[in-house]
Amino acid sequence: MVSKLIVSIIYFAVVFYLGYKGWKETKSHADYLLAGRRMGPFVMAMSYGATFISTSAIIGFGGVAANFGFSIMWLVFLNIFVGIFVAFAVFGKRTRRMGLALDSHTFPELLGRRYRSKFMQSFSGAVIFVFIPLYAAAVLIGICRMMEVSLGLDFHFALVLMTLILAVYVITGGLKAVMYTEAFQGAIMVGMMLMLLVVAYSKLGGMVQAHQTLTDMAPLVPEKLQKMGLLGWTQGIAFPSPLWMIMYTSLIYGVGFGVLAQPQLIVRFMTVPSDRELNRGVIYGGLFILLIPGVAYVVGALSNAIFLQQFGKISIDMAQGNVDKIIPTFIETIMPSWYSALFLLAMFAAAMSTLASQYHVGGTALGRDVCEQFSAAAKAKPGPVARAAVTATVFITLLWAWILPGSIIARATAFFFGLCLASFLPAFLLGLYWKGMTKAGALASLFGGFFASMFWMFFVNKQLAETFGICSALTGQATLLAGAAPGSWPFLLQFVDPNVMALPVSFILALAVSLASEKYAAEHVEWCWRNY
Numbered sequence: 001m002v003s004k005l006i007v008s009i010i011y012f013a014v015v016f017y018l019g020y021k022g023w024k025e026t027k028s029h030a031d032y033l034l035a036g037r038r039m040g041p042f043v044m045a046m047s048y049g050a051t052f053i054s055t056s057a058i059i060g061f062g063g064v065a066a067n068f069g070f071s072i073m074w075l076v077f078l079n080i081f082v083g084i085f086v087a088f089a090v091f092g093k094r095t096r097r098m099g100l101a102l103d104s105h106t107f108p109e110l111l112g113r114r115y116r117s118k119f120m121q122s123f124s125g126a127v128i129f130v131f132i133p134l135y136a137a138a139v140l141i142g143i144c145r146m147m148e149v150s151l152g153l154d155f156h157f158a159l160v161l162m163t164l165i166l167a168v169y170v171i172t173g174g175l176k177a178v179m180y181t182e183a184f185q186g187a188i189m190v191g192m193m194l195m196l197l198v199v200a201y202s203k204l205g206g207m208v209q210a211h212q213t214l215t216d217m218a219p220l221v222p223e224k225l226q227k228m229g230l231l232g233w234t235q236g237i238a239f240p241s242p243l244w245m246i247m248y249t250s251l252i253y254g255v256g257f258g259v260l261a262q263p264q265l266i267v268r269f270m271t272v273p274s275d276r277e278l279n280r281g282v283i284y285g286g287l288f289i290l291l292i293p294g295v296a297y298v299v300g301a302l303s304n305a306i307f308l309q310q311f312g313k314i315s316i317d318m319a320q321g322n323v324d325k326i327i328p329t330f331i332e333t334i335m336p337s338w339y340s341a342l343f344l345l346a347m348f349a350a351a352m353s354t355l356a357s358q359y360h361v362g363g364t365a366l367g368r369d370v371c372e373q374f375s376a377a378a379k380a381k382p383g384p385v386a387r388a389a390v391t392a393t394v395f396i397t398l399l400w401a402w403i404l405p406g407s408i409i410a411r412a413t414a415f416f417f418g419l420c421l422a423s424f425l426p427a428f429l430l431g432l433y434w435k436g437m438t439k440a441g442a443l444a445s446l447f448g449g450f451f452a453s454m455f456w457m458f459f460v461n462k463q464l465a466e467t468f469g470i471c472s473a474l475t476g477q478a479t480l481l482a483g484a485a486p487g488s489w490p491f492l493l494q495f496v497d498p499n500v501m502a503l504p505v506s507f508i509l510a511l512a513v514s515l516a517s518e519k520y521a522a523e524h525v526e527w528c529w530r531n532y
C-alpha cells in the first residue's frame with residue numbers, strides 16, 4: 001500500500017507540473033482552445049491515442065474480452081485502420097486545412113462556419129455537452145473501480161477524489177495542459193501494457209499453449225452466454241444470434257467507425273501547424289493503439305484460463321458478475337505486487353488523459369458553441385465562460401458516474417460513439433469533400449441521424465429501451481418488437497445498435513436534400529477550400 005501511495009504522489013507531481021507548464025504557456029483564448037496550433041507530431045499523436053484509448057478500453061472492453069472472447073479483436077483492427085490511418089489521412093488533413101481557413105476552434109464551430117449556420121453550431125454543441133458526460137462517466141467509473149480494488153477506497157469517495165484532481169488542471173490550463181499531460185500519460189500506458197502481456201503469456205506456458213488452453217475451455221462458457229450465441233472464447237460467436245448483433249453492430253461497428261466523428265479527437269487535427277505532423281503521427285498512433293487495446297483484449301480473454309488455473313473459476317465469477325471489475329481483479333490477484341502499483345499509475349494516466357479531453361470538449365461546446373452564439377456578454381468574456389462550462393461538464397459527469405449501474409463502461413462508450421457517428425459523420429465527411437453539400441442537407445442529416453438514433457434507442461433496442469422505460473410507459477411493451485418469435489429477424493433487431501439504422505438515414509438525407517436544395521455562392525465555397 002505504501003509503495004502505491006509513493007508512486008501515485010510522484011505521478012501526480014509530474015502531472016501538476018505539466019498542467020502548470022500548460023497554464024503558463026496559455027496566453028490567449030486560442031491557446032486555451034487549440035494549444036496555439038503549434039503541437040508536434042509526437043505530442044499530437046500520443047494525445048490523440050491517449051484520448052481515444054482510456055480505462056473504458058482497458059478496464060471496460062478488457063472485461064468484455066474476458067466475457068465474450070477474441071471476437072473483440074476485430075475492434076483493434078478498426079481502431080488502427082479506421083481510427084488512425086483513415087482518420088489522419090482522409091479526415092485529418094482536410095480538417096486542419098478547413099479549420100485554419102475558417103478560423104474554427106471547435107468541431108461544432110467548424111460545422112457551423114462550413115455551412116454558415118449558427119444554429120448547426122449551437123445544436124451540435126448542445127448534443128456534445130449533453131451526452132459526452134455519459135461517456136466521461138464510463139471512463140471515470142473505470143479508474144475508480146481500479147482504485148476500489150487496488151487501494152481499498154470507497155467507490156464513491158474515489159469518484160469525488162478523481163473529479164477534484166482532474167478539475168484543477170483542465171479548468172485552468174486549457175488544451176495545452178491537457179495535451180502535455182496526455183503525452184506523458186500515453187508513454188506510461190505503453191510500458192505497463194507490454195509488461196502485462198509478457199506476464200500473461202508466461203503464466204500459461206507461452207503464446208501457443210495459452211491459446212490452446214483457452215480453446216479447450218469452451219465447455220465452461222456460462223450457460224447464459226451459450227444461449228446468446230457464444231461458442232467459446234477463441235471459437236467466436238454464432239450467427240445470427242443476439243450476442244453477435246451486440247458484439248458486431250454495437251461494440252465493433254459502433255466504436256470502430258464512431259471514432260471518426262468524435263469531437264474530442266477531431267479537434268486534435270486542428271492543433272498542428274502542417275500536414276507533415278499528421279503524416280508522422282500515423283506511425284505513433286498506430287503503434288499506440290496496437291499496444292494498448294490490443295494487449296488489454298488479449299489479456300482479458302486469457303484471464304479466464306489464468307483464473308481457472310489459479311483459483312478454479314472463470315473471470316466473470318472472480319469479479320462477482322461485474323464485468324468492469326475483471327481487469328482490476330486480475331491485476332490484484334495475479335500480477336506481482338510491485339506491478340499493481342505501476343498499473344494503477346497507468347490507469348490513472350489512461351483515465352486522466354481521456355477525461356481531461358472530454359471535460360475540455362464538453363465545456364467548450366457549451367461555452368463557445370452555445371453560450372457565445374446567443375449572449376453578447378459571454379462573447380465579450382470567452383475565457384471565464386469556457387472555464388465555467390468546463391466546470392459544469394465535470395459536475396454532470398460526476399453525477400452520471402454516481403448513478404450508473406455496474407458493467408456499464410463498454411455500453412456507455414459504444415452509445416456515445418454510435419450517437420456521434422449517426423449525427424455528425426455525413427455532414428462532417430461530405431462537408432470536407434463535396435462542394436455541393438448544402439446547409440439544408442447538413443441540417444437534415446444532423447436531425448435525421450440524431451432522432452433516428454433516439455427512436456431506435458427508446459423503442460427498439462432491448463437493452464437501452466428497458467433502461468429508459470419510455471416504450472414500456474407508452475405502449476406497455478419493453479420494445480416495439482417484444483412480441484417477435486425468439487430467433488426470428490424481428491426478434492434479433494432488438495439487439496442491433498441504433499447507429500446501424502440511423503447512419504444510412506443520415507447519409508441519405510444529406511445527399512438527397514443537398515441535391516434538391518439551394519447551393520452556396522461560389523465565393524463561400526472557395527473560401528472554405530482556399531487552403532486545399
